[in-house]
Amino acid sequence: MSKEVLKLTKMNLSINLGINEARISQDNTKKRYFRRNIFTYVFLTLLLVFYSANYSVSLLNEKTIQYIPVMALIEVSGYIVLFAFLRAGNEIFNTESYEKLIVLPLKPRSIIQSRFLAMLLENELYALAIYLPAIIVYGTHASMTASAVFITILLALLVALFPLTVASLLGTLLTGLFARLKHQNLINSIFMMLLMLAIVVGSFFLSSTQANTNTDAYYQNLANSFAQINKYYFMGRWFSSAIVSSSWLDALYFALVSLGTYVIFVLICTALFVPISQKLKGSFSKKQYHFDSKKMKRTSAVKAFLAKDLKMYLNSRSYLVNTIFGSLLAIVGVIVYAIMMKGYDYSKLTFNFESLVPFIIGLLLTMSVTTSISLSFEGKNWWLSLTLPVSNKTIYESKILMDVIVSLPGYLISTIVLACVMPFSIAGYIFLFLVPLIYIVFSAVVGLLINIRYPRFDWNSENEVVKSSSSLLFSMLLGIIDLVIPCVGAIMIPTHYNQLYLALFMVLIIGVTIFLIHKLNKIQLNRIGSK
Amino acid sequence: MDSFNNESILNISHLCKTYKGGEMAVKDLSLSLEPGDIYGFIGANGAGKTTTIKCSVGILEFESGSITICGHDIQHDPISCKRSFSYIPDNPDLFDQLTGIQYLNFIADVFSLSQDERTKKIQQYSQAFNLVDALGDLISTYSHGMKQKLAIIASLIHSPKLFIMDEPFVGLDPESTFKFKEMMRDFVSQGNAIFFSTHVLDTAEKLCNKIAIIKKGQLIASGDIKELTHGESLESCFMEYMHE
Numbered sequence: 001m002s003k004e005v006l007k008l009t010k011m012n013l014s015i016n017l018g019i020n021e022a023r024i025s026q027d028n029t030k031k032r033y034f035r036r037n038i039f040t041y042v043f044l045t046l047l048l049v050f051y052s053a054n055y056s057v058s059l060l061n062e063k064t065i066q067y068i069p070v071m072a073l074i075e076v077s078g079y080i081v082l083f084a085f086l087r088a089g090n091e092i093f094n095t096e097s098y099e100k101l102i103v104l105p106l107k108p109r110s111i112i113q114s115r116f117l118a119m120l121l122e123n124e125l126y127a128l129a130i131y132l133p134a135i136i137v138y139g140t141h142a143s144m145t146a147s148a149v150f151i152t153i154l155l156a157l158l159v160a161l162f163p164l165t166v167a168s169l170l171g172t173l174l175t176g177l178f179a180r181l182k183h184q185n186l187i188n189s190i191f192m193m194l195l196m197l198a199i200v201v202g203s204f205f206l207s208s209t210q211a212n213t214n215t216d217a218y219y220q221n222l223a224n225s226f227a228q229i230n231k232y233y234f235m236g237r238w239f240s241s242a243i244v245s246s247s248w249l250d251a252l253y254f255a256l257v258s259l260g261t262y263v264i265f266v267l268i269c270t271a272l273f274v275p276i277s278q279k280l281k282g283s284f285s286k287k288q289y290h291f292d293s294k295k296m297k298r299t300s301a302v303k304a305f306l307a308k309d310l311k312m313y314l315n316s317r318s319y320l321v322n323t324i325f326g327s328l329l330a331i332v333g334v335i336v337y338a339i340m341m342k343g344y345d346y347s348k349l350t351f352n353f354e355s356l357v358p359f360i361i362g363l364l365l366t367m368s369v370t371t372s373i374s375l376s377f378e379g380k381n382w383w384l385s386l387t388l389p390v391s392n393k394t395i396y397e398s399k400i401l402m403d404v405i406v407s408l409p410g411y412l413i414s415t416i417v418l419a420c421v422m423p424f425s426i427a428g429y430i431f432l433f434l435v436p437l438i439y440i441v442f443s444a445v446v447g448l449l450i451n452i453r454y455p456r457f458d459w460n461s462e463n464e465v466v467k468s469s470s471s472l473l474f475s476m477l478l479g480i481i482d483l484v485i486p487c488v489g490a491i492m493i494p495t496h497y498n499q500l501y502l503a504l505f506m507v508l509i510i511g512v513t514i515f516l517i518h519k520l521n522k523i524q525l526n527r528i529g530s531k
Numbered sequence: 532m533d534s535f536n537n538e539s540i541l542n543i544s545h546l547c548k549t550y551k552g553g554e555m556a557v558k559d560l561s562l563s564l565e566p567g568d569i570y571g572f573i574g575a576n577g578a579g580k581t582t583t584i585k586c587s588v589g590i591l592e593f594e595s596g597s598i599t600i601c602g603h604d605i606q607h608d609p610i611s612c613k614r615s616f617s618y619i620p621d622n623p624d625l626f627d628q629l630t631g632i633q634y635l636n637f638i639a640d641v642f643s644l645s646q647d648e649r650t651k652k653i654q655q656y657s658q659a660f661n662l663v664d665a666l667g668d669l670i671s672t673y674s675h676g677m678k679q680k681l682a683i684i685a686s687l688i689h690s691p692k693l694f695i696m697d698e699p700f701v702g703l704d705p706e707s708t709f710k711f712k713e714m715m716r717d718f719v720s721q722g723n724a725i726f727f728s729t730h731v732l733d734t735a736e737k738l739c740n741k742i743a744i745i746k747k748g749q750l751i752a753s754g755d756i757k758e759l760t761h762g763e764s765l766e767s768c769f770m771e772y773m774h775e
Contacts, residue, residue, distance in 0.1 A: 027552075028551065289632070289664055289665070289667040291650060291653070293646065296636060296646050296649055296650045296653075297646055298639070298643065298644065298645055298646055299640050300640070301640060301641050301643075304636075304637050305641075307637070308629065308637050311626075311628055311629055311633065312626060312629070315628035316628065379624070380624035381625065383590055383618075383620055383624070384625070384626075386588075386589055386590045387589060387613060387618045388613060388638075388641050389610045389611075389612075389613035389614040389642070390613075390641055391610060526589060526590060526591065527592065530591075530592065
């Protein structure tokens with residue numbers, strides 16, 4: 001690793017995490033960004049630790065214990081591929097810093113390596129948060145030799161390398177492929193969503209095949225699945241054998257393939273770096289633009305802001321993909337449910353599903369609201385909203401409307417499908433349609449208020465505001481709390497009070513939403529982010 | 532300085548702005564623009580020019596003083612103020628994800644321009660600035676100068692009474708600079724006014740009828756350019772003020 005790469009990596013990390021600004025700047029806002037970033041990282045890390053430890057403990061059975069290491073590897077790989085894939089192309093071919101760096105006497109290879117290394121260090125944190133708890137659970141219940149412990153520690157340093165390289169390679173190929181297209185971000189987003197949809201559908205079917213079995217058969221099923229993974233996924237086989245059987249040779253294979261793939265990735269990217277970066281920076285000149293009076297029709301200020309916001313949303317891959325996930329989950333979940341539960345006898349249920357289902361749909365649809373970063377997303381364009389002759393209400397309305405519009409397809413499909421397959425009462429149908437809709441509006445308002453509390457306008461890359469946004473995290477947390485409480489209530493309340501319970505909850509949420517909108521409209525735009 | 536008449540298009544009176552951390556960026560600044568004025572605002576880097584401009588257009592709040600535009604107070608009636616002026620910042624970040632024409636239509640919608648009016652003005656100004664061919668392209672593909680031209684076109688289409696600009700000539704090609712100066716003169720001849728900051732003293736000297744010089748947040752000179760310079764060049768006059 002050359003000094004050049006290390007220096008560039010240090011600079012990348014310093015910029016990405018906001019370390020430098022927090023350390024040097026006199027502006028307290030920068031220090032707050034940094035603290036919130038750290039909080040977001042710590043929180044996500046703890047979530048992953050909890051999830052990994054919990055799942056590993058659930059595998060403590062004689063049939064499955066030996067599969068805990070490979071399970072940890074699969075979880076690490078799944079997490080990294082899914083999330084790094086979304087940003088790898090943008091990070092490796094960051095057009096913002098391309099012109100600043102390419103004019104310096106730096107090798108393109110060093111620029112690529114430094115950008116990859118910065119991503120690797122960030123991902124290694126999450127990888128270890130998954131890997132270490134799983135290995136500790138495994139180590140304390142299986143007899144590990146000193147040699148196996150040593151291998152485990154060495155592999156911990158490499159566990160994120162292969163999945164990140166694969167994710168970056170795919171991200172690079174996609175970026176290269178779409179760089180020539182005018183609507184590259186929209187096409188890229190659609191591709192990403194299709195991929196996520198495939199993953200969600202796959203995991204739904206996988207979990208549902210294991211759900212209806214007894215405990216013994218469940219473990220046998222799991223063991224068979226892991227055995228299949230080990231059979232076909234060579235990295236998992238080597239990884240598992242290295243730790244479980246203390247095989248140094250398999251550890252060496254794992255390390256060599258990880259490093260070899262990385263070298264190939266660097267070679268490919270070095271060859272493509274300049275042409276792809278130039279394509280991404282290049283212009284798409286439409287010769288002789290002709291005025292079309294049909295496209296010049298007058299609309300209201302709210303509609304103009306809404307149309308502008310929707311165009312920006314659809315053109316931003318990270319914004320779209322990170323906030324549409326809940327809707328996709330709701331659509332896929334409901335369709336899979338409808339297929340799997342066809343002909344199910346609902347009278348067997350010990351609780352009234354009518355009061356629970358609307359909240360679950362609401363929870364899925366409001367998992368990540370667009371409003372929680374909609375103001376921050378304006379970034380350096382924020383001056384326009386401050387200087388144009390529109391009220392704060394117009395801006396807020398357009399942001400809330402956009403969230404409602406984005407949630408509508410998921411809302412309509414999931415509620416209509418459920419209404420077709422589940423035997424609701426008349427009141428049950430009304431609540432099925434009303435509760436999620438009210439929650440969508442409520443969450444949009446709450447998301448906007450959180451963004452007003454935690455805005456960030458001075459970002460350089462969309463990933464900074466979308467992926468590291470504390471307002472997105474806070475609104476997700478609050479969204480879960482807002483809906484888990486009524487879900488618990490819905491299960492606990494006696495059946496004959498269910499409709500009253502739902503009606504009262506709806507009135508409460510509508511009341512709170514009206515109160516919050518009233519509060520929201522009092523907040524002047526030029527006060528946002530000024531404290 | 533305090534006796535501003537009612538005809539003022541922009542009236543800044545005893546403006547004080549303190550930043551977080553207690554640094555006073557603008558101290559008791561007053562000036563007035565009347566119809567027909569092209570008012571240049573000059574000073575060293577960090578003197579308080581951009582802060583004054585940002586307070587005037589409603590981006591920044593301020594502790595004391597008042598700013599009125601066409602008789603409306605920017606703090607109490609910001610929307611009426613904003614209907615009367617156009618602002619162009621030093622680095623016009625425009626929505627990169629929109630095309631040039633989508634951006635112009637968006638601005639036209641905000642200012643409630645009719646279909647005919649916007650079509651006529653967008654055609655007129657985009658032809659004048661040679662930007663017609665690029666109107667269908669995403670703004671992200673524009674050069675700095677093209678973005679500057681687009682910002683200028685957007686600010687002209689709704690016929691404001693006042694132009695407030697921060698370094699408006701940066702990035703413009705010579706032909707566009709020439710045309711823009713002509714438009715500025717034409718604009719003020721119709722009873723409007725222009726307030727802009729610049730570091731190019733030669734341009735300020737040739738274009739402006741009034742000048743304000745700011746140093747460390749305080750206005751050290753303002754008024755008619757001929758009275759201030761007494762026949763000397765603006766550059767030497769400015770250097771004298773800076774070293775006083």
